[in-house]
């Protein structure tokens with residue numbers, strides 16, 4: 001008995017998870033098809049990130065979701081993306097304002113992702129931005145960037161890599177926002 005339990009614990013993560021098949025070109029999928037794929041894969045994604053043990057990975061799914069469904073966007077590596085905003089961030093973020101604001105310190109945005117490989121959806125990284133107190137990380141627009149692998153392991157990233165692109169949206173405090181057709185406004 002003991003040996004069997006040990007072997008199960010050693011099995012690679014997700015070995016027993018069901019496949020989430022994707023038919024056709026991911027860029028051509030209808031909204032309902034994307035939702036179906038997400039329904040299939042979302043528990044596996046949440047479980048993987050949560051293995052990190054940190055508060056963001058454990059809690060982000062209870063935050064405000066900012067889109068009506070995950071959407072395929074190029075800049076984060078041809079992945080389907082869905083962003084969640086914590087309580088501090090949600091009110092301002094969900095206005096999707098173009099300028100004239102700074103996000104409150106303590107705002108956290110967590111963006112989960114999945115990709116399609118060989119006809120199957122596979123979990124991608126969780127991307128995280130945290131707004132620091134005034135004066136923090138001026139070269140990165142006041143944000144701390146982080147990312148977790150699908151198994152919850154922290155990725156080694158360069159602040160300058162993330163900020164270098166996000167600063168294209170300097171007037172709106174480095175926020176890129178979800179694609180317009182999936183934005184969910186505040187409720």
Ligand code: HEC
Nearest residue numbers: 073075081109127128129145146162165175176177178179
């Ligand atoms: C080449 C440009 C580019 C780079 C590099 C980049 N991002 Fe992004 N990021 C975007 C775009 C575009 C979006 C909006 C995509 C969407 O949700 O449709 C985005 C959205 C986000 C969001 C959701 C909040 C928002 O801006 O609306 C987080 C969190 C995030 N990125 C974190 C990161 C982290 C962490 C890194 C570095 C590991 C990084 N990004 C690197 C372009 C980039």
